[in-house]
Amino acid sequence: MLSNSSLTDKITILIVDDHKLIRDTWSFILNSDDRFRVIAETDSGQQAIELANSSHPEIILMDINMSPMNGFEATKEIRKIAPSSKIIGVSMHSQPAYAKKMLQMGAVGYITKNSSKEEMITAISEVAMGHKYICNEVKTILSEQILEDSEKPDVNLLSQREVEIIDLIKQGQSSREIAQHLNITLKTVEVHRHNILKKLNLKNTAALVNFINNAGIN
Missing domain, CATH: 3.40.50.2300 (Response regulator)
Known part of the structure; x- marks a missing residue:
């Protein structure tokens, strides 16, 4: 006891x-x-x-x-x-x-x-x-x-020009069309596209398009 x-x-x-x-x-x-x-x-x-x-x-x-x-x-x-x-x-x-x-x-x-x-x-x-x-x-x-949150793409890292290019990609424009629209060279567009993928930690354009659609970027 x-x-x-x-x-x-x-x-x-x-x-x-x-x-x-x-x-x-x-x-x-x-x-x-x-x-x-x-x-x-x-x-x-x-x-x-x-x-x-x-x-x-x-x-x-x-x-x-x-x-x-x-x-x-x-x-x-x-x-x-x-x-x-x-x-x-x-x-x-x-x-x-x-x-x-x-x-x-x-x-x-x-x-x-x-x-x-x-x-x-x-x-x-x-x-x-x-x-x-x-x-x-x-x-x-x-x-x-x-x-997971630390690995998510952060759109705040993008410059204003990069946001403009994303918007044009969303509209279905090619790099050449984007260059003409923004009055910049094709090479400059390709550099911007490369930097966008790098900043958002995305592998390719397909992944970028998917991100744009899911993230609802305007």
């Missing part, structure tokens, strides 16, 4: 999820670890607010996909009445936008339901120590998005 002192040393946890199997599984995992104690669980965002107010758990595992009150709304209310409780958002969604919104509501951590048992325990431990925690799945997706 645990002594009172050993009980108080444990990190107290409230589990909020509308699936009983998930609540039971998390409770079993966490209560099997000497560092944690699940003090309550619920399938309701509204009841989560009441339990947070009455028991002030150190950590709240908050499912964001519930109804009628979702985890975002419950988190926002709990932060008002139990600011000492640290909330970790839990969701099937791995898109960084969900994690960002949860943090904006007052959570300090975010894991997905694809996260491993070890990562959930790591998240709880880190948050309990005052750190923020975002699971590896979300961080990987965020890194990929940042890399």
